[in-house]
Amino acid sequence: MRVLTVLLGLAACSTLALASGAAFAQSIGIERVRQMAFDRGIVRLEEIEYKRRRNIWEVEGEDARGNDIEMHVDATTGRVLKMERD
Template identity: 80%
Template sequence: MRRLTVVLGLAACTTLGVLSATAYAQSISIEKVRQMAFDRGIVDLEEIEYKRRRNIWKVEGEDARGDDIEMHVDATTGRVIKMERD
């Protein structure tokens, strides 16, 4: 019975560790993403949204000419995954 308790305890700790790692995967702050958007030519921010399932920041805005820009940023590394102008 003692082994079973230890195994179940370890399984619970492992599961909680995975859940907490997922919950804290976002390490790039919204302020950092905002600054990245301005650095890449977005002058009018329309929306910044954290997409938890994909672990990305989605940014929508306009450049100085009024063209729409959509940018996706990896929320863990800060790498720009997508930058699209319309």
């Protein structure tokens, strides 16, 4: 009986851990982020990277004049958190 109780407790903890992790999972895909970058003036993409710990997409590229652009996008909401041109 004790073994069954322990196993049920472990299963419940695992389910809670998975559910809480899912809340931070990305819902904005790379294609959407790519399109957002082009819509905001990036004409040449250098890198798009998903940062799991921060749950953001980091985008690096250039505009038509060759200026560097860095953009951070919230991976859940799609909101642009940072847009910086050098």
